[in-house]
Amino acid sequence: MFRVRIHGRCGQASMTLAGLLADAATRDGWSAEAAQRFGPLHETQPAVTYCQLHDGPTRPIEAVLEPDAVIIQDGTLLYETEVLAGLRPDGFVLLNSPSTWRQLNLAERVAYLRPDRALAVPADRLAWPRLGTVPSSAAMLGAFAAASGLISFDAVAAAISKRVVSRVAADHVETARDAYGFVLEEMRRLAPAMA
Numbered sequence: 001m002f003r004v005r006i007h008g009r010c011g012q013a014s015m016t017l018a019g020l021l022a023d024a025a026t027r028d029g030w031s032a033e034a035a036q037r038f039g040p041l042h043e044t045q046p047a048v049t050y051c052q053l054h055d056g057p058t059r060p061i062e063a064v065l066e067p068d069a070v071i072i073q074d075g076t077l078l079y080e081t082e083v084l085a086g087l088r089p090d091g092f093v094l095l096n097s098p099s100t101w102r103q104l105n106l107a108e109r110v111a112y113l114r115p116d117r118a119l120a121v122p123a124d125r126l127a128w129p130r131l132g133t134v135p136s137s138a139a140m141l142g143a144f145a146a147a148s149g150l151i152s153f154d155a156v157a158a159a160i161s162k163r164v165v166s167r168v169a170a171d172h173v174e175t176a177r178d179a180y181g182f183v184l185e186e187m188r189r190l191a192p193a194m195a
Contacts, residue, residue: 002150004051005064007083008073009044016163017071017137018049021144023159024151025053033061046081053150069148072096073123073136075104084109092117094143094183096136098125116190119147119183126178130171138164142176146183153180 004021008014018034025032030053037048050064066086075097077083087093089112097120101107110118123139138160145151157173164172 002053002068002148003064003066004053004069004071004144005067006049006051006071006073007077007081008047008049009077010047013137014047014049014073017073017140018051020137020141020156020159020163021051021151022053023162024141024145024155025051027155027158028151030054030150031056031058033058035061037063046077067091069093069144071140071144073140075099078104078106078109087113089113092119092147094140094147095120096123096140098122116187117147119143119186119190121179121183121186123179126182127175130175131168138172138176139179142179143183145176146180147187153177156180 006014006018015034015036022032022034032051032053034049034051050061052061052064066088068088068091070084070087070093072078072083072093072095075095084093092113093110097104100120101110101118121139121143123136123143126139127136141156145153145156156176160172160176161169
């Protein structure tokens with residue numbers, strides 16, 4: 001079982017990201033489910049979604065209290081909620097931000113993780129040139145595929161192509177590819193720091 005918790009704000013398509021992740025995982029042979037924790041659904045309110053991947057039959061999804069991975073779509077949530085609560089020491093976190101954890105003066109919050117497992121991904125910046133907006137779902141899905149190694153980029157591309165309007169699907173796929181490459185490079189760059 002691999003459990004993912006996604007933190008965003010209402011209107012940031014966190015459920016879209018969870019659904020894309022479940023779709024991509026299914027394409028690579030996993031059983032996967034996505035769900036959202038319902039609460040106040042006002043724009044800008046924090047929203048939490050979950051995705052679980054396992055190799056057995058489909059199971060009901062529950063709130064993910066001890067995630068293997070956390071995806072943070074809005075960095076301001078780090079100052080409002082405990083988005084890292086329960087994150088396993090052998091897990092990883094992806095933060096949608098052009099600034100590193102150190103630049104944000106938050107390195108101590110992720111000091112218990114390996115350096116290559118606490119990654120800041122400039123997802124909005126990667127999305128802007130092609131999409132003209134900053135929906136980070138495709139970029140964060142590509143980033144997750146690279147960081148986890150659990151799903152292939154082909155599955156990511158297929159999931160996006162199925163769920164996104166065809167006239168912009170290719171741009172979303174390329175945005176995901178950019179984030180995938182970015183994360184692989186960051187992981188290579190940070191790996192020597194583990195020695």
